[in-house]
Amino acid sequence: xxxxxxxxxxxxxxxxxxxxxxxxxxxxxxxxxxxxxxxxxxxxxxxxxxxxxxxxxxxxxxxxxxxxxxxxxxxxxxxxxxxxxxxxxxxxxxxxxxxxxxxxxxxxxxxxxxxxxxxxxxxxxxxxxxxxxxxxxxxxxxxxxxxxxxxxxxxxxxxxxxxxxxxxxxxxxxxxxxxxxxxxxxxxxxxxxxxxxxxxxxxxxxxxxxxxxxxxxxxxxxxxxxxxxxxxxxxxxxxxxxxxxxxxxxxxxxxxxxxxxxxxxxxxxxxxxxxxxxxxxxxxxxxxxxxxxxxxxxxxxxxxxxxxxxxxxxxxxxxxxxxxxxxxxxxxxxxxxxxxxxxxxxxxxxxxxxxxxxxxxxxxxxxxxxxxxxxxxxxxxxxxxxxxxxxxxxxxxxxxxxxxxxxxxxxxxxxxxxxxxxxxxxxxxxxxxxxxxxxxxxxxxxxxxxxxxxxxxxxxxxxxxxxxxxxxxxxxxxxxxxxxxxxxxxxxxxxxxxxxxxxxxxxxxxxxxxxxxxxxxxxxxxxxxxxxxxxxxxxxxxxxxxxxxxxxxxxxxxxxxxxxxxxxxxxxxxxxxxxxxxxxxxxxxxxxxxxxxxx
Numbered sequence: 389x390x391x392x393x394x395x396x397x398x399x400x401x402x403x404x405x406x407x408x409x410x411x412x413x414x415x416x417x418x419x420x421x422x423x424x425x426x427x428x429x430x431x432x433x434x435x436x437x438x439x440x441x442x443x444x445x446x447x448x449x450x451x452x453x454x455x456x457x458x459x460x461x462x463x464x465x466x467x468x469x470x471x472x473x474x475x476x477x478x479x480x481x482x483x484x485x486x487x488x489x490x491x492x493x494x495x496x497x498x499x500x501x502x503x504x505x506x507x508x509x510x511x512x513x514x515x516x517x518x519x520x521x522x523x524x525x526x527x528x529x530x531x532x533x534x535x536x537x538x539x540x541x542x543x544x545x546x547x548x549x550x551x552x553x554x555x556x557x558x559x560x561x562x563x564x565x566x567x568x569x570x571x572x573x574x575x576x577x578x579x580x581x582x583x584x585x586x587x588x589x590x591x592x593x594x595x596x597x598x599x600x601x602x603x604x605x606x607x608x609x610x611x612x613x614x615x616x617x618x619x620x621x622x623x624x625x626x627x628x629x630x631x632x633x634x635x636x637x638x639x640x641x642x643x644x645x646x647x648x649x650x651x652x653x654x655x656x657x658x659x660x661x662x663x664x665x666x667x668x669x670x671x672x673x674x675x676x677x678x679x680x681x682x683x684x685x686x687x688x689x690x691x692x693x694x695x696x697x698x699x700x701x702x703x704x705x706x707x708x709x710x711x712x713x714x715x716x717x718x719x720x721x722x723x724x725x726x727x728x729x730x731x732x733x734x735x736x737x738x739x740x741x742x743x744x745x746x747x748x749x750x751x752x753x754x755x756x757x758x759x760x761x762x763x764x765x766x767x768x769x770x771x772x773x774x775x776x777x778x779x780x781x782x783x784x785x786x787x788x789x790x791x792x793x794x795x796x797x798x799x800x801x802x803x804x805x806x807x808x809x810x811x812x813x814x815x816x817x818x819x820x821x822x823x824x825x826x827x828x829x830x831x832x833x834x835x836x837x838x839x840x841x842x843x844x845x846x847x848x849x850x851x852x853x854x855x856x857x858x859x860x861x862x863x864x865x866x867x868x869x870x871x872x873x874x875x876x877x878x879x880x881x882x883x884x885x886x887x888x889x890x891x892x893x894x895x896x897x898x899x900x901x902x903x904x905x906x907x908x909x910x911x912x913x914x915x916x917x918x919x920x921x922x923x924x925x926x927x928x929x930x931x932x933x934x935x936x937x938x939x940x941x942x943x944x945x946x947x948x949x950x951x952x953x954x955x956x957x958x959x960x961x962x963x964x965x966x967x968x969x970x971x972x973x974x975x976x977x978x979x980x981x982x983x984x985x986x987x
Contacts, residue, residue: 389433389545390433391431391433391436391439391445391447392445392774392776392777394433394436394439394440394445395436395439395440395442395443395444395445395473396443396445396776398439398440398441398442398443398475400475400478402440402441402540402541403441403453403458403478405540405541405542406418406441406453406536406537406540407453407455408540409536409537409539409540410453410455410504410536411455412536412539413504413532413534413536414502415502415503415504415532415536416454416455416498416501416502416503416527417452417453417454417455417497417501417502417503417504418452418453418503418504418505418532418536418537419450419451419452419489419503419504419505419510419514419518419529420437420438420441420442420450420451420452420453420537421438421450421509421510421511421514422438422446422447422448422449422450423448423509423511424509425506425508425509425586425671426586426587426588426609426610426611427511427586427587427666427668427669427670427671428587428588428602428605428873429447429448429875430447430602430603430604430605430758430873431602432545432547432548432601432602432603432609433545434544434545434546434547437535437537437538437541438450438451440537440541440544441453441537442458442460442474442479443473443474443475444460444462444466444469444470444473444474445469445473445774446462446465446466446469446470446772447772448462448463448465448466449461449462449463449466449470449484450484450489450514451479452489452492452493452503454496454501457480457496458478458479458480459479459480459481459482459489459492459496460474460479460480460481460482461482461483461484461487461488461489461492462481462482462483462484463483463484463485463861463862464483464771464860464861464862465771465772465861465862466770466771466772467481467483467861468769468770468903468905468906469770469772469773472770480492485884488517489514489517489518489521490517490518490520490521491521493518493521493522493525493527494521494524494525497521497522497525497527498525498526498527499525499526499527500526500527501522501525501527501528502527502528502530503518503522503527503528503529503530504529504530504531504532504536505529505530505531505532505672506531506532506535507531507532507650507671507672507673507676508649508650508671508673509535509671510671510672510673511666511667511668511669511670511671511672512665512667512668512670512672512675512687513667513668513687514672515529515672531673531676548601549625549627549628550599550600550601550628551599551600551628551630552597552598552599552608552628552629552630552636553597553598553599554596554597554635554636554637555592555596555597555598555871556596557596558702559702559706559798559799559871560593560596560702560703560870561700561701561702561703562700562702563596563637564594564595564596564637565618565637565640567593567594567596567695568594568614568618568620568640569618570695571583571594571614571618571691571692571695572614572615572616572617572618574691574695575614575615575616575664575691576616578664578691579662580616580662580663580664580686580691581615581616581661581662581663582613582614582615582616582656582657582661582662582663582664582683583613583614583615583663583664583665583690583691583692584611584613584653584663584664584665584670584674584678585611585612585613585614585670585690585692586611586669586670586671586674587666587669587690587693587877588601588602588605588607588608588609588610589605589607589696589869589872589873589876590690590692590693590696591607591608591610591611591612591622592606592607592608592872593692593696593869593870593872594612594614594620594692594696595612595620595622595636595637595638595641596636596637597636597637598871599628601628603755603759604755604756604757604758604759604796604874605796605872605873606754606755606796606871606872607872607873608624608628609624609625609646610622610623610624610646611623611624611646611649613652613653613656614692618640619640619642620640620641620642621641621642621643621644621652621656622638622641622642622643622644623644623645623646623648623649623652624643624645624646625645625646626643626645629643649674650673650674650677653674653677653678653681654677654680654681657677657678657681657682657683658681658682659681659682659683660682660683660684661678661683661684662683662684662686663678663683663684663685663686664685664686664688664690664691665685665686665687665688665690666687666688666689666690666693667687667688667689669690669693669877670690675687689878689887689888690878693877693878694878694888696869696872696876697867697876697877697878697879697888697891697894698891698892698893698894699870699893699894699895699917700893703800703870704893704917705799706797706798706799706800706870706871707799707800707801707868707870707895707915707917707931708800708917708931709799709800710752710795710797710799710800710801710802711800711802711915711931711932711933712931712933712964712965712968713750713751713752713797713968714747714750714794714795714797714802714804714932715804715932715933715934715961715965716746716750716965716968716969717743717746717747717749717750717795718743718793718804718806718934719934719935719965719969719974719977719978720746720969720971720974721739721742721743721746722806722808722934722935722977722981723973723974723977723978724742725739725742725783725789725808725810726808726810726977729783729784729785729787729810730785730810733782733783733784734782734783735775735779735780735781735782735783736762736763736764736767736775736779736780736781736782736783737762737775737776737777737778737779737780738779739760739762739783739789739791740760740762740775740793743760743791743793744756744760747795750795750797751797752797752798752799753795753796753797754795754796754797754798754871755795755796756793756794756795756796757794757795757796757801757802757803757874758794758803758874759774760774760791760792760793761773761774761790761791761792761793761805762775762780762789762790762791762793763775763781763789763790763791763909764780764781764782764783764784764787764788764789765781765787765788765789765907765908766781766905766906766907766908767780767781767909768788768789768790768807768903768908768909768910769903769904769905769906769907769908769909770909771862771901771903771909771911783810784810785810785811786810786811787809787810788807788808788809788813788817788908788909788910789807789808789809789810790805790806790807790908790909790910790911791805791806791807791808792804792805792911792913793805794874796871797871798871799871800870800871801868801869801870801871801872801873801874802868802915802931802932803868803874803897803913803915804913804914804915804932804934805899805901805911805912805913806912806913806934806936806937807821807824807909807910807911807912807937807940808937808940809937809939809940812939813939813940817908817910817940818940818941818942819856819942819945820858820902820904820910821910821912821937821940821941821942822940822941822942822945822946823852823853823856823858823902823945824852824853824900824901824902824910824911824912825912825936825941825946825950825954826851826852826945826946826950827848827849827850827851827852827853827900828849828898828899828900828912828914829950829953829954830848830849830851830852831845831848831849831864831865831881831898831900831928832898832914832916832928832930832953833927833949833953834848834927834928835921835925835926835927836890836925836926836927837924837925837926838889838890838891838892838920838924838925838926839889839890839891840889840890840926841885841886841887841888841889841890842864842865842879842880842881842882842886842888842890842896843881843882843883843884843885843886845881846863846864846881846882846883849864849881849898849900850864850900853900853902858902860900860901860902860903861903862882862901863880863881863882863883863884864881864882864898864899864900865879865880865881865882865896865897865898865899866879866880866881866896866897867879867880867894867895867896868895868896868897868915869895876895879891879894879895879896880896881896881898890918890926891918891926892918892919892920892926893917893918894917894918895915895916895917895918895931896915896916896918896928897913897914897915897916898913898914898916898928898930899911899912899913899914900912912936913932914930914931914932914934915930915931915932916928916929916930916931916932917929917931930957930960933960933961933964933965934961935958935961935978935981935982936954936957936958938981938983938985941954941985943985943986951985951986954985955984955985958981958982958983958984959982961978961982962978962979962982965978966978966979
């Protein structure tokens with residue numbers, strides 16, 4: 389069973405069962421975030437509560453279910469998908485930012501009603517947005533002792549118990565003790581007595597371990613508490629550590645069972661301590677527990693997240709190598725797809741399996757970094773679309789095809805998107821693709837001061853589209869981990885005012901796009917490292933080395949500098965990966981597709 393199967397199995401009977409359990413708990417409404425107790429968008433099957441309750445299979449969103457109504461809230465990546473998957477008879481469909489949950493509650497909650505939430509899943513930001521809306525209507529928001537979905541979901545799977553493994557310093561570049569001391573110094577300097585951490589990628593980085601708890605995410609689900617002396621208490625199912633926990637860097641780490649997390653937090657606090665936790669990536673139940681113990685709670689940007697985001701030289705070397713190898717899989721795949729589509733339609737699921745097959749032949753490959761998004765024609769307009777098991781739409785000679793795919797390697801994580809066609813493209817395809825490419829080049833060429841926030845440069849990637857009255861409703865760039873999460877925080881490029889500074893050593897994707905609902909989608913994504921560029925300035929340097937589709941480029945819409953950028957990029961692609969291509973036909977394809985744009 390996976391998320392798609394859970395979502396596809398939705399019937400109104402699930403709402404009946406959920407409402408019956410809500411009634412038993414005295415709830416008039418229940419808040420259902422997509423994420424799990426570790427505040428991750430990538431969940432085990434047992435945590436796919438949003439898919440179970442609504443039929444929505446996306447990886448980000450929120451729902452509210454009341455006794456007689458409901459609403460689903462998604463961002464711009466999922467508006468088309470949500471309309472296709474969620475019953476409009478049972479749920480209002482709302483934009484997460486334009487029509488946020490607090491507005492819906494202001495219109496739909498009534499005096500005396502009680503709305504519940506799971507205190508380990510809801511984060512402080514959403515809690516503090518929703519609560520005033522309910523209070524203003526005379527309703528209340530209360531934590532539940534048991535998640536009503538878990539009670540109503542008869543065939544809910546068990547959580548997996550998969551083995552963790554040490555991540556050696558030869559790959560991590562720094563031992564766990566050193567990381568803990570650096571973190572402790574930041575906590576002490578900020579007046580923090582205790583840090584609450586629930587993000588599995590942060591825990592994995594800090595403790596130098598990796599695992600397989602969540603598909604495509606090499607992490608161990610665990611909570612940690614870190615004090616200002618660097619002492620760590622880790623809450624984990626110790627069965628995952630095997631018979632010899634001494635193989636891990638845990639000499640100064642106390643191990644406790646996951647179920648004891650909030651209880652131990654309460655026991656450790658005597659009152660008056662300053663406890664820090666992230667506004668978006670921590671359980672609000674921890675804040676409630678700390679306040680009840682008389683501690684001062686600071687909801688603020690997580691210092692551990694910031695430490696992890698700046699890669700050390702070993703991590704950067706690994707990421708470059710992983711992306712170089714991964715680019716070979718891309719070249720082999722694109723050459724194969726070109727040849728196959730001229731002979732027959734190729735299904736989306738076949739394309740997904742083919743690029744995975746090429747990755748499996750590469751050194752140090754572990755898994756995909758996320759489920760490949762392979763969208764032909766109209767499916768490409770759904771930013772996070774996944775092909776169904778039966779195959780999905782055909783990729784034909786007259787198709788516009790978007791594929792967003794990445795890999796997890798022991799030395800790094802990758803994430804790349806290409807949009808391609810197979811016959812002569814329409815003038816409109818070429819126009820939209822070239823406008824997206826202009827935005828990609830603009831950001832790739834930008835030199836900006838270190839410490840700039842992502843929202844301050846996001847407009848550069850949209851400028852060409854804006855000039856034609858066009859835009860896209862998703863972020864322009866996100867961080868990527870070092871054999872960790874493909875969506876790494878805090879760095880981000882987007883319209884929303886994320887305040888994390890962009891620093892040399894971080895990673896960021898560069899991925900503007902454009903989408904015509906019901907017709908096609910276009911996105912061009914490279915993974916980049918942030919590098920110093922002198923005098924306190926930085927820039928993005930591509931780690932992805934995959935040719936662009938030259939058929940879709942309209943040179944008449946490009947400046948001389950933009951054409952020079954494309955030719956320089958393609959020359960670098962050829963120079964850096966041609967020696968890794970063993971097959972003569974694949975090498976010839978790479979050479980032909982990295983020729984100068986103009987004769």
